[in-house]
Amino acid sequence: MVIDPEENKTLYSHNTNKYFTPASNTKLFTFYAGLKILGDSIPALKYLIENDTLYFKATGDPSFLNENLPNSSVFEFLKNNKNHLTYVAPIYTEKHQGPGWAWDDYNAYYSAERTAFPIYGNMVGFDFEKNKEFPVVSPRIFKDSLASSKDSLISARIIRDINSNRFQFNNQKKQSDFSQSVPFKISSEILVKLLNDTLQKPVSLIQNSELNKKLDKTQYSVPADSVYKEMLKVSDNFIAEQILIMAAGKLSDTLKSDIAIDYMKENYLKDLPDEPMWYDGSGLSRYNLFTPRSMVRLLQKIKAEVSQEELLEMLPTGGHSGTIKNYYKAEEPYVFAKTGTLKNNHSLSGYLKTKNGKILIFSFMNSNYTVPSAVLKAEMEKVLLNIRDNY
Numbered sequence: 001m002v003i004d005p006e007e008n009k010t011l012y013s014h015n016t017n018k019y020f021t022p023a024s025n026t027k028l029f030t031f032y033a034g035l036k037i038l039g040d041s042i043p044a045l046k047y048l049i050e051n052d053t054l055y056f057k058a059t060g061d062p063s064f065l066n067e068n069l070p071n072s073s074v075f076e077f078l079k080n081n082k083n084h085l086t087y088v089a090p091i092y093t094e095k096h097q098g099p100g101w102a103w104d105d106y107n108a109y110y111s112a113e114r115t116a117f118p119i120y121g122n123m124v125g126f127d128f129e130k131n132k133e134f135p136v137v138s139p140r141i142f143k144d145s146l147a148s149s150k151d152s153l154i155s156a157r158i159i160r161d162i163n164s165n166r167f168q169f170n171n172q173k174k175q176s177d178f179s180q181s182v183p184f185k186i187s188s189e190i191l192v193k194l195l196n197d198t199l200q201k202p203v204s205l206i207q208n209s210e211l212n213k214k215l216d217k218t219q220y221s222v223p224a225d226s227v228y229k230e231m232l233k234v235s236d237n238f239i240a241e242q243i244l245i246m247a248a249g250k251l252s253d254t255l256k257s258d259i260a261i262d263y264m265k266e267n268y269l270k271d272l273p274d275e276p277m278w279y280d281g282s283g284l285s286r287y288n289l290f291t292p293r294s295m296v297r298l299l300q301k302i303k304a305e306v307s308q309e310e311l312l313e314m315l316p317t318g319g320h321s322g323t324i325k326n327y328y329k330a331e332e333p334y335v336f337a338k339t340g341t342l343k344n345n346h347s348l349s350g351y352l353k354t355k356n357g358k359i360l361i362f363s364f365m366n367s368n369y370t371v372p373s374a375v376l377k378a379e380m381e382k383v384l385l386n387i388r389d390n391y
Contacts, residue, residue: 001292002387005300011283011391013360016293016329017274020365023340024235024323025290025347026283028040028298029276029320030243031228035262035305036109037247044221048214053323054083055206056181058117060245060255062238063222065198066121073219079199086204087195088211089188091254096186097240100285104387107160111284112183114245114253117196121238122186126158126169127339128178133171141197142167142184144378158182162184165190170333212253218381227315232338233322237282244281257281272297283340296347296362303351308359312336315350325330328381334388337362354391361385 002011013204025380042063052241064071074125078085079354096113097103105111124142125325126135137143142165149159149168156178158169165184180358184190188205197201231239247260261278277289304310308374316322318327337350349363 001296002183002360003296003300004292004358004391005361006358007265008293011387013293017291018297019274019277019289020347020367021286021342021345022283022288022290022295022347022365023342024237024283024347025295025340025349025363025365026278026280026285027231027235027240027340028295028302028349029264029278029290029337030240030281032225032298032302033247033260034228034243035302036264036268037250037260038224038243040224041220042227043218043224043246043250044102044218044226045077046215046219047219047221048211052083053083053086054078055080055086055088055211056219057088058255059090059119060116060242060243062118062121062225063220064117064119066099066118068121068234068236070222070226073160074221075199077099077219078195079201085199085201086206086275087117087188087192088209089205089207090116090212090213092250093219093254093256096379098280098285100287102284106108106162107158109181109183110237113186114241115186115191116245117191117200118186118238118242120183120192122183123181124165125169126180126182127390128166128171130177135169139194139197139204141193149200154270160184171270185325196214199362215352225310225314232314233316235316235323235339237284240281240283242281251272252264264277268301269298269372282341286342290365292349292363292365295347295365296361299349299351300360300365312351327377327385335384341373344368344370346376348380352387354389358391360387360391 001013006150043059045056045062063069075185087097125138128135145165146167149170160167191205244257244260245255249255272294274291274294279285279287316324317333318324323339334353339347340347345364345367352360
């Protein structure tokens with residue numbers, strides 16, 4: 001579907017009432033939820049100082065020691081605080097993986113676990129240097145959980161046990177540097193251990209405490225737009241999931257994604273042409289189903305919330321940045337859109353700038369195809385160029 005929002009005119013419509021697997025186009029729904037619920041700054045901690053103790057609990061903020069996001073003020077807040085630190089585990093009932101995710105992706109960088117208090121992006125980094133057997137491990141507390149293996153693992157690839165933080169590697173080829181990031185399994189106990197190591201000061205843990213209801217002060221971390229931009233540009237699944245968890249925390253005392261999804265559907269998405277089948281923040285779930293005309297209506301809503309300049313800067317730009325850096329190339333960028341790809345499914349939804357400067361809104365969704373995605377994208381480019389040049 002392609003529309004001219006200024007003239008409120010549909011330029012092209014085909015199968016727009018059909019449901020497609022959106023993959024990471026789902027992040028546009030998550031983006032809109034953040035815009036409507038979270039405000040300008042990311043809430044990082046809820047806390048209370050009582051006697052000589054700082055009690056704090058998490059909100060789902062993904063920025064703490066995350067190398068892909070700006071430095072969070074939370075580190076200094078905890079590091080420089082003179083009180084004893086006690087982490088109060090919040091009400092969190094989510095499974096580590098979302099509904100409909102592929103279970104065997106657990107070892108992949110794009111499948112980091114969802115959690116109440118992310119740290120280091122919930123990833124362990126392994127950096128192999130040329131001609132050296134063992135990698136540098138970060139965070140360092142996982143170093144003792146790494147073992148060399150002679151099994152037929154892929155060369156210089158880390159494999160984590162599915163149910164524990166035990167890692168194996170087989171570094172047969174040492175001709176070049178190699179880096180890999182692998183999700184670690186998170187728990188309140190692991191979190192506190194990481195905080196102790198990182199802050200270089202003791203942190204206590206309290207589970208299932210009535211203190212949860214008393215923590216009424218908020219510590220903010222980073223600007224919200226910096227989080228949205230990282231999520232959209234590189235299609236960061238982990239950040240997307242945490243945005244929904246944070247939104248749920250703003251709406252209730254429970255960090256549960258469904259709370260945010262249900263709230264958005266009830267309050268801001270009732271006027272979509274077709275009900276969104278929306279199950280996670282990232283689009284990793286194949287349960288998600290949206291129609292092109294609902295995607296276009298959502299993009300209209302987003303456009304009403306964010307200035308055009310800021311919005312186009314946040315999105316991947318054809319030939320220039322993000323997930324479409326190598327596609328839709330032109331001397332003057334004309335595609336500003338979110339990709340979404342799962343095996344046999346590819347979507348592109350966003351904004352198209354015509355030769356005469358008009359900004360159009362489009363959603364181009366493909367499901368259940370069997371040709372190589374490169375063939376599909378080449379044909380999509382022909383269509384989008386035709387619209388750019390002739391409208």
